[in-house]
Amino acid sequence: MELKNAVAGTLESGDIMIQIGPGEGLRVELQSSVEAQFGRQIKEVIEETLKGLGISDAYVKATDKGALDCTIRARVTAAAVRSTGVDVWK
Amino acid sequence: MRNSKVVTLEEAIRRSGLKDGMTISFHHHFRGGDKVVNLVVDKLAEMGFRDLKLAASSLSDVHSPLIGHIKNGVITGISTSGLRGELASEISHGLMKEPVVFRSHGGRGSAIANGDLHIDVAFLGASSCDCLGNASGCPRSENAKSICGSLGYALPDAKHADHVVVLTDDLVAYPNVPKSISACDVESVVVVDSVGDSSKISSGAIRDSKNPRDILLAQQAAKVIINSGYFVDGFSIQTGTGGASLAAVKYIRESMIEKGIKASFALGGITAHMVKLHEEGLIGRLIDVQSFDKVAAESIASDQLHQEVSAVEYASADNPGSAVHALDIVILSALEVDVDFNVNVLVGSDGVIRGAIGGHPDTAEDSALSIIVCPLLRGRIPCVVPKVTTLITPGAGVDVVVTEYGIAVNPRRPEIAGRLKEAGLNVVDIHDLAAKATSVIGVPDPLPFGDKVVGIVMDRHGNVLDKIHNIQ
Numbered sequence: 001m002e003l004k005n006a007v008a009g010t011l012e013s014g015d016i017m018i019q020i021g022p023g024e025g026l027r028v029e030l031q032s033s034v035e036a037q038f039g040r041q042i043k044e045v046i047e048e049t050l051k052g053l054g055i056s057d058a059y060v061k062a063t064d065k066g067a068l069d070c071t072i073r074a075r076v077t078a079a080a081v082r083s084t085g086v087d088v089w090k
Numbered sequence: 091m092r093n094s095k096v097v098t099l100e101e102a103i104r105r106s107g108l109k110d111g112m113t114i115s116f117h118h119h120f121r122g123g124d125k126v127v128n129l130v131v132d133k134l135a136e137m138g139f140r141d142l143k144l145a146a147s148s149l150s151d152v153h154s155p156l157i158g159h160i161k162n163g164v165i166t167g168i169s170t171s172g173l174r175g176e177l178a179s180e181i182s183h184g185l186m187k188e189p190v191v192f193r194s195h196g197g198r199g200s201a202i203a204n205g206d207l208h209i210d211v212a213f214l215g216a217s218s219c220d221c222l223g224n225a226s227g228c229p230r231s232e233n234a235k236s237i238c239g240s241l242g243y244a245l246p247d248a249k250h251a252d253h254v255v256v257l258t259d260d261l262v263a264y265p266n267v268p269k270s271i272s273a274c275d276v277e278s279v280v281v282v283d284s285v286g287d288s289s290k291i292s293s294g295a296i297r298d299s300k301n302p303r304d305i306l307l308a309q310q311a312a313k314v315i316i317n318s319g320y321f322v323d324g325f326s327i328q329t330g331t332g333g334a335s336l337a338a339v340k341y342i343r344e345s346m347i348e349k350g351i352k353a354s355f356a357l358g359g360i361t362a363h364m365v366k367l368h369e370e371g372l373i374g375r376l377i378d379v380q381s382f383d384k385v386a387a388e389s390i391a392s393d394q395l396h397q398e399v400s401a402v403e404y405a406s407a408d409n410p411g412s413a414v415h416a417l418d419i420v421i422l423s424a425l426e427v428d429v430d431f432n433v434n435v436l437v438g439s440d441g442v443i444r445g446a447i448g449g450h451p452d453t454a455e456d457s458a459l460s461i462i463v464c465p466l467l468r469g470r471i472p473c474v475v476p477k478v479t480t481l482i483t484p485g486a487g488v489d490v491v492v493t494e495y496g497i498a499v500n501p502r503r504p505e506i507a508g509r510l511k512e513a514g515l516n517v518v519d520i521h522d523l524a525a526k527a528t529s530v531i532g533v534p535d536p537l538p539f540g541d542k543v544v545g546i547v548m549d550r551h552g553n554v555l556d557k558i559h560n561i562q
Contacts, residue, residue: 013469014469014470033440033469034439034440034469034470034471034534036440036441036535036537036538037439037440037534037535037536037537038470038531038532038534038535039535040535041532041535065469066468066469066470066471067469067470068467068469068470068530068531069531069532
């Protein structure tokens with residue numbers, strides 16, 4: 001799947017900003033206000049969401065402000081849709 | 091005047107007999123606007139002092155210049171109620187060789203009174219002072235530059251320190267009465283440009299939280315109070331300054347008017363909210379250890395029924411005359427509460443020190459009913475947890491925890507749980523609240539604490555309660 005650079009989410013408290021672009025393999029770079037306690041879980045959620053959308057090659061920069069898993073999934077999905085042009089909601 | 095004590099800061103320090111290794115003290119009534127700590131410690135560094143122990147009633151963001159003085163060996167020990175900002179972060183990462191000693195406001199008062207915390211020289215800022223040292227947090231002339239109201243946390247220092255220096259930005263004609271600090275306790279008076287920026291104590295206006303979750307928590311807290319059995323004519327109350335706490339006062343006020351119930355006194359950090367209820371005749375007296383905003387500071391300056399008290403009179407554990415022993419209801423906040431009702435208000439869930447003990451354990455333990463109000467989650471940070479990161483207020487003193495997912499009552503207080511259930515409130519088991527938090531956010535990985543002790547938490551009776559380790 002061909003990826004364009006795309007963004008979803010904000011830097012508000014409780015949100016996460018996902019920047020996605022082309023890459024080889026899944027590479028997730030995470031900055032989080034709750035990194036010590038939840039960094040591992042957040043990366044897992046991002047990777048699982050992308051795999052679920054059939055994306056196995058991408059570079060993701062995630063800036064997290066304490067988002068819950070549901071928010072992370074929504075932002076990753078939105079960024080992926082913008083990046084691939086494939087509407088997964090139809 | 092022939093006996094004037096007015097000298098320069100340098101001369102006051104020389105006369106004090108201060109030596110390397112001694113303990114100096116400060117109050118924090120100007121909170122984020124304080125200018126005395128940095129001014130005095132800069133001067134002490136310039137004069138070549140080393141190895142000083144700094145005993146402040148609290149420290150905040152504005153005190154980050156202390157980092158340099160710690161690195162240079164001017165300050166080698168700190169005791170305080172709280173730490174915030176860059177200084178707190180550096181200390182959490184291991185800046186100091188000696189751990190910081192944390193005490194509650196009542197615990198500090200007791201420790202000063204009984205000699206556990208000996209102060210060699212106290213440097214106390216005041217908004218007005220005469221040339222002999224009668225000092226007040228209230229402005230007394232048209233030249234006044236600052237106002238902080240109550241000087242409650244400075245009074246044990248003034249009474250017990252070996253040597254007392256008052257710093258003021260308004261030297262007024264003798265006698266500066268009514269006074270908070272007596273000239274009989276003061277050795278030197280120093281006139282400075284500014285002791286503090288009063289606008290940074292807090293904003294002067296009453297602000298009502300618009301956060302819908304705060305409003306929900308406030309409504310629940312008010313219902314707990316109203317149905318607790320303690321909401322009777324003549325009750326007494328203390329609240330914190332958090333959004334939910336302040337909003338709760340609004341709902342309690344409505345119920346007081348409706349039921350014709352009046353409070354005998356409000357205690358603690360006094361806010362504009364409490365002043366308003368007092369002026370409306372709903373609260374008889376205000377007992378003020380710390381004026382939390384300009385409205386409160388102005389009220390204490392002009393209202394005889396708004397009384398200043400020292401930290402000892404406010405919350406000492408070992409003095410049966412302290413006001414907390416007469417307190418019925420206290421509403422408090424928390425960073426974390428655990429399933430044993432223990433509370434942490436000092437160390438963030440990232441392991442970095444980011445708060446202050448304040449009067450939390452003092453009021454929780456001695457009040458008849460202590461209510462903790464906190465959301466279940468702050469973003470991804472859980473507030474109801476299996477075990478608190480740092481123990482500040484033991485669960486034995488905590489009665490009710492109010493969250494947006496339900497109200498937990500300490501099993502020690504079945505009668506309160508019964509009354510709240512009868513009133514139709516959503517009383518839940520605190521274990522269920524912790525489980526609910528985990529179901530939303532998952533189980534957090536353990537924090538990367540190191541082996542170095544960076545902080546020691548003293549309980550209000552002078553015993554070690556917990557240790558804070560460095561964070562990596």
